[in-house]
Amino acid sequence: MSVEGIGARVARKEDKRFITGQGRYVDDMSVPGMKHAAFVRSPHAHARVGAINAEAARAMPGVVAVLTGAEMAADGIGNLICGWMIHSKDGSPMNMGAWPALASETVRFVGQAVAVVIAETKSQARDAAEAVEVEWEELPAVSDVLGAIAEGAPQIHPEAPGNLIYDWEIGTKDEVEKAFGEAAHVTRMDLTNNRLIPNAMEPRAALARYDAADDHFTLWTTSQNPHTARLVLSAFYNVAPEHKLRVVAPDVGGGFGSKIYIYPEEITCLWAAKKTGVPVKWTGDRSEAFLTDAHGRDHVTVAEMAFDANNRITAFKIDTIANFGAYMSLFSSAVPTYLYATLLSGQYDIPLIHCNVRAVYTNTAPVDAYRGAGRPEATFVVERMMETAARELSVSPAELRRTNFIREFPHQTPVIMLYDAGDYEASLNAALEASDYAGFAARKAEAQRRGRLRGIGISCYIEACGIAPSKAVGSLGAGVGLWESAEVRVNPVGTIEVLTGSHSHGQGHETTFAQLVASRLGVPLDNIAIVHGDTDSVQFGMGTYGSRSGAVGMSAISRAIDKVEAKAKKIAAHLLEASEGDIEIADGEVRVAGTDKKLGWHEVCLAAYTGHNLPDGMEPGLKEGAFYDPANFTFPAGAYVCEVEIDPETGHTDIVQFVAADDFGRIINPMIVEGQVHGGIAQGIGQALLEGCVYDEGGQLITATYNDYAMPRAHDLPSFRVSTTETICPSNPLGIKGCGEAGAIGSPPAVINAITDAIGNNDLSMPATPEKVWRALHAAGGGLREAAE
């Protein structure tokens, strides 16, 4: 391992601008003549939009324009779409309701925009937005899935009778039923996966400019995937053709999925910039983020697992209802299907699985992928079931898992996925050892003397990342391919620019991607720049989500480097009069192996550009591109062990130890990987203990600020003990599996397994608030007295 290359713990190149306050986020930008947008939003969860009277607003100081949905529709701006087609089990396509960026007829969730005010200042825009009068005709609303599919529920979209978007299944129902008939033991659970609000710390923002002379638009936006944004804005929303639209995602303050999607505000700003002839900026505030960012999770599930007499799983059946909110967001349909049901085999050899998923509209904010997307929901189901089954079967939770681990690879699960490599026993062993699992009983006894209830819980997760082979996702309904592109541009002096379609919003690509190049071409990190986030500079790209930037994005870079390397070797061989096969590139030199014949890297680069002495027929220059389409998903996996102490009098949970042992394949920068795991675990603990989005029955958001939505703070969390085991991923050239989501996927069941272990009551939903834990403890009886004694 070199000090800068693959595997090195290099401090991040991008940090300096952030720690000195020089980061450039969208809201930090301004362009001459820029005005500010404020949206008029629905206070109702479901209402017909009547007349909109903007006279008073238009007359207010600083107001440039008030624009409505009717005008937008008249200008031919298209509806928002979901880009992944799912068919119900009866073969019918999903029922997608129309979602205009500015509603002109019906609003279906609190916060949905109906008009926009453009004014000189943000305050003036807000003042005027409040003065816009909208005649609302309130309609009955429903906010929870069970209510939405009940007889007589309010009908949300005409396109979706009974509010059902699709009724989908995977697996073999009859065989599963048969196996249940023969089971020695069946474990059954009702599980909910609580709804979350992503809360990237930078609120969404958009700045749109239209240059009439060139008929050209520029959009600076908080996006995880600027190219996809441009594609969708052009192809579906008719805002501008692609070659007339530049999308820039500069520094972006976290995404976690919520900044994948193209939202009404971006569309509106672009359209309004042309309509009013002035650049338009909108910066959401946190309250708008709560109301309008795509939320995550929100599943209601019944799961049953069948075991034979040897405690081996024989079949697994799952019935899930997923809340999609009021509209189908960009990737929403794929989340509870191909990102969820396909992972229900977990790390286990389960011969038969059947999963049914119903997707349902409600009068709440749209729901889409949030860190982990589908896989945390699957892991929660599988790992709560395993822990519960172990308790019912009176075997140790670790033992039951070992009994059922997949041990041979590749392994075909009954739910599409072909696991390529892994060693689940290794990560479980590492986690058990690091957590001193064996010493738990003594710690529990010691805690008991202090009047505290101590519990321990395991979770063994698997996820499918790096999404994915384009052909595969295409056959499953995806509207786009999921490859990645890269261009490696070597300058005449030997410095290098890498243009990537991945986007960094905290992941540290400017460092890790450069480490790859440094390793391969022997160039110092300082001589390498990573360019991303601008459709004008980067060819095309699919962006960053689904832990795909390492496995897919870096693989694309690696392929481009292959080509650069090959050409550089040809040039060097020619100049050094050696055979191409003998040339090696390392430490800033290009040499003939086993001799002292060599050239500086910069000399070869210069030669490529002077073109004075190149092999016959070779084009000058040293710049290569690649589009990499992965051969398979990647399958990061690992084992987490959480240890908690409960205050029996208040139900308060302290996480006293959290251990993670992950297998991410090859690691480029351990420090950055650890950081990803820390952040993911914090979000997972947040889901398990603190965070829960609550709407009231009428669809008003109760958890609409940090006063009610509990974000994890520093003192809610311990320092984490993370480590890795390694099986190289055979499906991509670098052996990388991906690490961005693991923490959020693996941790919630570990926490709940630990708490339920501590309190002796398995009936506990997330978030496990102090009151819920206290009640569960009382329902279990004795916990309190036991601890006090």
Next chain:
Amino acid sequence: MVTVSMTVNGRQVSKEVEDRRLLVDFLREDLGLTGTHVGCDTSQCGACVVHLDGKAVKSCTMLAAQADGASVKTIEGLADGAELHPLQAAFKEHHGLQCGFCTPGMIMSGADIIARHGSDLDEATVRLELEGNICRCTGYHNIVKAILAAAGEMGGGMKQAAE
């Protein structure tokens, strides 16, 4: 409109602004100091933390007019020329930031914590003291580590200097 004058990062500034102008907007929009961020509208996230007369405050929860006559330090004014403040260096060394959005507030709060507690900081204290700063990316692990490392490095000198 009111005229507000204050010292920002050692520089005397004076501007006429709306009475309702928040200090954070004054810094970001009137002075172009966009290192101070806005992450919430309920005074809880701490992305906007600056030092007002040497103390950490949330600049989103003050009118610019209230800071008239005061001395304000923002993230842009923390380094000593080209030399990073030890806390800035520690955030980099210990990977205390990912997306960087909470970072200016974290660093300004961290400096305040170290100034008040000196080098006898422990992990539990740092975690409690970070109550007013939310980070969604790092899980706080490396932020806490960076603050402890900087406190150790800065020794007791800082505490004295602050007194």
Next chain:
Amino acid sequence: MYSLSYRRASSVEEARRLFKEASDAAYLAGGHTLLPAMKQRLAAHDVLVDLGAIADMKGIGVSGDGLTIGGGVTHAEVAGSQEVKGAIPSLAALAGSIGDAQVRHRGTLGGSIANNDPAADYPAAALALAATIRTDGREIAADDFFTALYETALEEGEIVTGVSFRIPETAGYAKFRNPASRYPMAGVFVARHKDGTVRVAVTGAGNEGVFRWSEAEQALSGNFAAEALAGLSVDPDMMMGDIHGSPEYRANLVAVMARRALGSLGSAEAII
């Protein structure tokens, strides 16, 4: 935030005058309750009269059996004050447990008392320490001051210039924080005064705001220790309920925090 005019007062009299001249003025102290509400456009005032520069509202002093703290003193100043720590350590502990460090640097005693948020910390101390609220025109006993949720005995334009706390023989404070807002979901301040009387005040939990828990006071008069509270509980019907805690749960917390407050007597660190 709606449009407004800002006025800085340099004396209590000037503040009164500026307040009177406006049609819908509000005093601005630390601003950590008022400004968040105004930013979200939940409150609007045409004039904000800043009390921050009034020197008379700043001091901390002990005289006889009383500890007087100016209305403009910040939570951080109370928490760090040697005088407060010496006279009533648990009051310093309470102040040091409010919100977060940045909030404590700005928020003031006067603002907290005047606002009477049902989840605020100070009102519990004011009741348990038999405080006298000093205004620009009169003195009001804490028992008469907190009248209803967000309501006090203050008249329009009246200014809390300071609060005199009776220095107890011993006192303690314990609270359980709301996981989201981190305000107390139940905070209990217990004090035994030098004349032998016991006061127990509860914040964060009651559906009518801060209140004295008289059963606990009686139980503790004989034996000022946690075991005297065994079996005692508040009526859940008098407790608040929300997504963070039902009335029954809050009633439980009140009993638990009361016992813990008795375990923290004389400590300058709050039990949280």
